[in-house]
Structures are given as structure tokens and as C-alpha cells.
Amino acid sequence: MSVSDALAFFRAWISNPLRVAAVAPSGSAVASLMTQDITPGTGPILELGPGTGPFTQALLERGVPEQNITLVEYDATFARLLARRFPLARVLHMDAAELTAAGLYAGATVGAVISGLGILAMPADKASAILSGAFACMVPGGAFYQITYGPRCPVPRAILDRTGWTMRNLPPASVYRIMRHRSLLPSAL
Ligand SMILES: C[S@@+](CC[C@H](N)C(=O)[O-])C[C@H]1O[C@@H](n2cnc3c(N)ncnc32)[C@H](O)[C@@H]1O
Numbered sequence: 001m002s003v004s005d006a007l008a009f010f011r012a013w014i015s016n017p018l019r020v021a022a023v024a025p026s027g028s029a030v031a032s033l034m035t036q037d038i039t040p041g042t043g044p045i046l047e048l049g050p051g052t053g054p055f056t057q058a059l060l061e062r063g064v065p066e067q068n069i070t071l072v073e074y075d076a077t078f079a080r081l082l083a084r085r086f087p088l089a090r091v092l093h094m095d096a097a098e099l100t101a102a103g104l105y106a107g108a109t110v111g112a113v114i115s116g117l118g119i120l121a122m123p124a125d126k127a128s129a130i131l132s133g134a135f136a137c138m139v140p141g142g143a144f145y146q147i148t149y150g151p152r153c154p155v156p157r158a159i160l161d162r163t164g165w166t167m168r169n170l171p172p173a174s175v176y177r178i179m180r181h182r183s184l185l186p187s188a189l
């Protein structure tokens with residue numbers, strides 16, 4: 001992590017601690033854990049809350065073509081930095097809760113969603129809108145990967161139960177893989 005990234009992050013955190021939700025960018029070990037299931041064959045990747053891009057960089061190192069990555073970032077300074085750093089990726093300066101309205105993909109084509117969002121600090125209806133929008137973009141077996149530094153999955157149990165998604169912890173760090181319940185896959189309908 002560069003000093004300039006750390007400073008940019010700290011400044012963003014000072015201006016909006018709840019939204020930025022961390023004082024420093026994730027390190028390479030967390031980025032590696034977060035992306036461990038991803039291969040070049042996963043297909044298009046949607047990343048939410050990329051910040052300065054440590055998970056994006058890890059995706060590239062796993063062989064994901066840059067043009068297959070869409071980055072959704074609310075902070076304007078981070079969005080500009082990401083556009084410079086990853087010129088072939090699609091960088092969108094927007095709220096991840098607006099995914100459904102934005103219609104980013106023609107159909108459900110995304111193989112995985114990587115989320116660095118501070119879901120724990122969000123109201124439940126916002127978290128629910130983000131998950132609904134993300135799953136609407138994803139192929140049936142696609143997974144939503146969520147990082148957390150807390151002791152539990154940051155997606156409220158009520159949302160998971162209501163939508164039928166199931167979750168699986170990837171030990172030892174707190175990365176959760178949230179998937180549609182088997183009974184909701186098209187082949188089971
Ligand atoms: C905890 S930081 C994680 C940054 C990066 N993924 C990392 O691990 O270093 C959360 C990021 O999500 C962004 N963010 C917060 N709320 C958002 C929203 N509703 N839509 C899009 N991005 C959001 C923040 O601006 C910040 O960049």
C-alpha cells in the first residue's frame with residue numbers, strides 16, 4: 001500500500017467515517033483472501049466500494065481481464081483515482097444501492113461480486129437494495145463476497161432469510177460468500 005493511497009484513504013475517512021468505514025486500504029493478504037475463488041473463467045466481475053483498488057489489483061493478478069471488471073464507487077476522489085489506475089475497467093461514480101435502477105448489464109452475466117462496502121454501518125433497507133441489485137446482475141451460481149472485520153457476517157440475518165440467500169464463512173479471515181439458496185436456482189424451479 002502506497003503512502004499516497006493511505007493518505008487519500010485517511011482523508012476520505014475523516015470526511016465521512018461511516019461511509020468509508022475503514023481508516024486504511026486493505027492489505028495484500030486480505031485482497032488475496034477476498035479474491036481466492038476468482039479465476040479468469042469466473043466471467044465479468046462487479047466490485048462494490050473499491051476505494052483505492054486493492055481488491056481490483058488482486059483480481060488482475062489472478063488473471064481477470066481488466067475490461068471484465070466494473071467498479072462502483074461513491075467517493076468522487078476514489079472514482080477518479082480508479083479511472084486513472086485501471087483505464088480499461090468500467091469505473092462508475094455512483095451509489096451501489098442504485099444498481100437495479102442503473103441497469104449496468106444486459107441480463108444476468110456477472111460471475112462474482114466483490115464487496116468492500118461497510119455493510120454493517122448501513123440501514124437494513126440499503127443493504128437489502130445492494131444485495132438485490134447485485135444478485136439481479138449475477139449468473140445463477142454467482143457469489144457475493146463480503147469482507148468484514150467484525151465477528152459476524154455483516155449482512156443482517158433477516159435479509160438473508162427473507163431473500164433465501166445462504167452464507168458461508170471462509171476461515172480464518174472474515175470474508176463471507178453469500179449465494180442464492182439452491183432452491184432458488186432456475187434448475188430447482
Ligand atoms: C471499507 S472501504 C473499502 C475500500 C477497499 N475495498 C479496501 O478494501 O481497501 C469502503 C468503500 O466503499 C465506498 N462506499 C461506501 N458506500 C458506498 C456506496 N453506497 N456505493 C458505492 N461505494 C460506497 C467507500 O467510499 C469506500 O471506498
